[in-house]
Amino acid sequence: MRSQPAGARALLLGIGLAELAVIATSGATPVSGPGQNASPAARLTGHDEAISARQVGYPPLDTPKPVAENVFIVDSLLPGPLGAVLPVRMTVIRLPDGSLLVHSPTRFSDPLKQKLEELGPILHLVAPSLAHWRFLEEWQHACPSAITWAAPGLGERAAVRRSGVRLDHELRDAPPLTWGDAVRPVTVEGAMGFHEVALFHTPTRTLVLTDLAMRLEPPKVPALLRPLIRMFGTMAPDSMPPPYLRAVVKQRRRQAADAARRLLDLRPERVIFAHGRWFDQDGAAELRHSLRWLLD
Template identity: 30%
Template sequence: MRTSSALRHITDKLHCVDSDVWERGVHLRLRMNIVELGDGRLWLCAPGPIGEHIGLAIGALGEVSHIVAPNLNHYKFVPEAKRRFPNAVVYGAPGLATKRPALPIARTLEEPHEVGGGMSAIHIQGMPDVNEFVFYHRPSATLICTDLVQNVQDEDGFMTRLLYRAIGSWKKFGQNRYWKYRTRDRAAARASLERVLAWDFDRIVMAHGDIVQTGGREKLRASLAWLFG
């Protein structure tokens, strides 16, 4: 079962859609981000369910030219997004085309991710099981990530709350135990995240949890004490 809320305006040129997905009794809230690149083009990251009303709302903003599967975990709704926006180019994280060869991936994400609109990208190294790319939207001083951090403050269902407690993500901002466990090369991960922290961002939007509207860079730095300490 899945449902999507309305298209939500975050700030100038940046929007999102929050979706509710239930799998095996666990409720997951997912966030898809949309950036207006200019010239009527849209960049869509970590697709979620796209029903008719969501598709029309996104279409009213412009034409989706880029669909991004930013890591090796968030790809389930890529085919649906491609069907909805057939002219878009689909980008997949390194290794995703091999992991899921049926996905309509046209290009592998790489640095620099030159799509315009003040967007920059960094590949988080040292986690080959995740291979996440994070993005900086310079016009809004926003870090756009997927699983790099979570900020789950409220969720429906006992099993969901139990899951987030088990991975250390319940009612707090930061990286969960899964992320830490999957970090194979701490030096490489640290070097990547030092580059991320060099970006001048204030806001953080992520796939799971509440948006951090201010103080994002300081909060991210504090959450990485386990890696930098």
């Protein structure tokens, strides 16, 4: 550790703490049958899912909920390591031509697709970061007319190439003409190929992120993990991303800080992100607090 630069030490420390979190939530009993062949998604059904929705999620799940004019969120659950369940959220924006843009797609279901199509045709899918593309393939099969926009460099990742997911275009800071003037992308860059593409919905001053802000609530975190999550800085009211992500972003601190200032200059009224209680008011002030590790 002494021979590593400060950023690498922070990254290694974050990985080590994450390992401790996995150990704290693991057990000796298999989560399924002898072969353990059931997929994590298949286990999130029935009574267990109802319990998880109340404990860690934000019900109603897998249904569009309006938060501003032409802006909707879909709260869902994400299978985690060793049977853990995490809350996750996607954002849906109705563009000026009436079509829908789906940012950071969550798990697919036919009922969810039908509910969205009542709002408009699904013509744009956005994979905004290295971690938020896993459910793309199902959405692409169900919405063959949709164009997929990806964060820079995502298509070069080995896991993405192996998956067979189709990425049509890289998304940078110039908005596609098909989006009209309603949505503005802003890319935050880090080391190790990290990019997160934020979207700003101009008419409602709504900023859409994935992991650059995270506000987990104590009642929705297992008691044994609360001290660790609070140490990470991802627990309310700190609302920061986990330390390993902060370390990666700080390796490109000047570029990332410039992008963060552009986000703040937009003065968002609300900020939606993937995990935890999003900022439904005082968005600019809350975001400034979440990004203090990068700007201060």
